[in-house]
Amino acid sequence: MIQLYYSPGTACLAPHFLLEELGLAYELILVDTAKQQHQEAAYLQLNPKGKIPFMIDGDLHLSESAAICLYLIEKYTDTQQATHFNPAPGTAERAQLYQWMLYLSNTLQAELLSYFYPERLSEDAAGAAQVKAHAEQRVASMLSYIDTQLSKTAGNYLLGHELSCADLFLFMLCRWTRGMTKPAREYPHLKPYLQSMFERRSIQDSLAQEGISAPYY
Incomplete structure (x- = not known):
C-alpha cells in the first residue's frame, strides 16, 4: 500500500x-x-x-x-x-501538463516560499519584511497571469474540459494565498474555479482527513 x-x-x-x-x-x-x-x-x-x-x-x-x-x-x-489524468506522451496535452506543473512548482510555489519564509533571504527583520512584501507583489502578478489563462481555456480547467493533477496542485497553492492582501479567491476567473474545485469530494475528504478547517482557500 x-x-x-x-x-x-x-x-x-x-x-x-x-x-x-x-x-x-x-x-x-x-x-x-x-x-x-x-x-x-x-x-x-x-x-x-x-x-x-x-x-x-x-x-x-x-x-x-x-x-x-x-x-x-x-x-x-x-x-x-487516453484518460484525462495522464495524456499520452508526445501529445500537446502532455506538453501543457508539464508546462503547468513546472510553472506551478518552480515559479509560483517558489515565490510563495519566499513569502512565508522571508527570514531565509535576509539577515534582519527589516530586510525580511521587504522580502515578504516583494514576494507578495510577484505572487499577485502570477495569480493575475493564471487568472487570464483560465479565461482562455476551452473548459473549466487548466487543460480545458478535463481535470488534471495541475488543477489539484493549483488549488493547493491558491489555498496558501488566503491570508494575502488579495488572495486567489478574489480574482474574477479564479474565484469560480476555486469554488468548483473545493466542491470535489477528493478535496473535501483530504482537507477533513488532515484536520484543516475554514477558511479553506
Missing part, C-alpha cells in the same frame, strides 16, 4: 488530493513539523532531505510534491484509454 508522509496543509495536499481522486488505497502518516519530527533520525533515514511530502510505494521512495503527482498519474492511469 502507498504511504504518504504528511504535515497538514503543506505541499502534501496535492498528492493527497490525487490519491483520493484516483481512488487508490493509501496510508497517511503524520509527521509533526511543529515538533520537528521531520528532522528526527527516524524520518531522516527515510528521507534525508527532511522535507514533506514523502511517499513510499513498494521499493520506491519519492519526495517533491510535483514529482509524486506525475508518478502517480503515470503508474496508476492507463494512457491507452
